[in-house]
Amino acid sequence: MIIIKKSITADSRTCDCKNIPIDVLERSTYQHKDDVEKAMVFFQRLMRIEGWSHDDHKLRTMKEFHKAFQGGFVDETWWNEHKKELHHLPPDADINMVHVFAFICDCVMAGLGRTGKIRPITIDSEVLQKAFRNTVNLLVSNVKVEE
Numbered sequence: 001m002i003i004i005k006k007s008i009t010a011d012s013r014t015c016d017c018k019n020i021p022i023d024v025l026e027r028s029t030y031q032h033k034d035d036v037e038k039a040m041v042f043f044q045r046l047m048r049i050e051g052w053s054h055d056d057h058k059l060r061t062m063k064e065f066h067k068a069f070q071g072g073f074v075d076e077t078w079w080n081e082h083k084k085e086l087h088h089l090p091p092d093a094d095i096n097m098v099h100v101f102a103f104i105c106d107c108v109m110a111g112l113g114r115t116g117k118i119r120p121i122t123i124d125s126e127v128l129q130k131a132f133r134n135t136v137n138l139l140v141s142n143v144k145v146e147e
Contacts, residue, residue, distance in 0.1 A: 004038065010028035010032055051102070064077075087099055089103050096135040097131050097135040103121075
């Protein structure tokens, strides 16, 4: 949980701007800066976890993966299961921007590491908007504002 303190003296839309001294505005700005950093650290942790767990499904199902790999993935049973991993952005999953970054990293690293080239990478705008909304909601649900 990200704990932040209420900050009412730095928003020109809601406070009495004419009566906020410069030192109060400066403190409020530093507080906001620290709050944003806390949010960024939260996402860094999630991205780190996503990186650490990348392709764990392949490792857990190595025998099946190897069989599908050697068979040129003609039998798509294993591949269809693997595509449910969030870094493959399955359409019905609650993905967020961390998964989008994992998808980008997966595509670029696989392409450059395996062939020296990356294939065109695209993402449906609805998928991106869903990931964006889910990321906002994820952050909101992990922030507690104290008085």
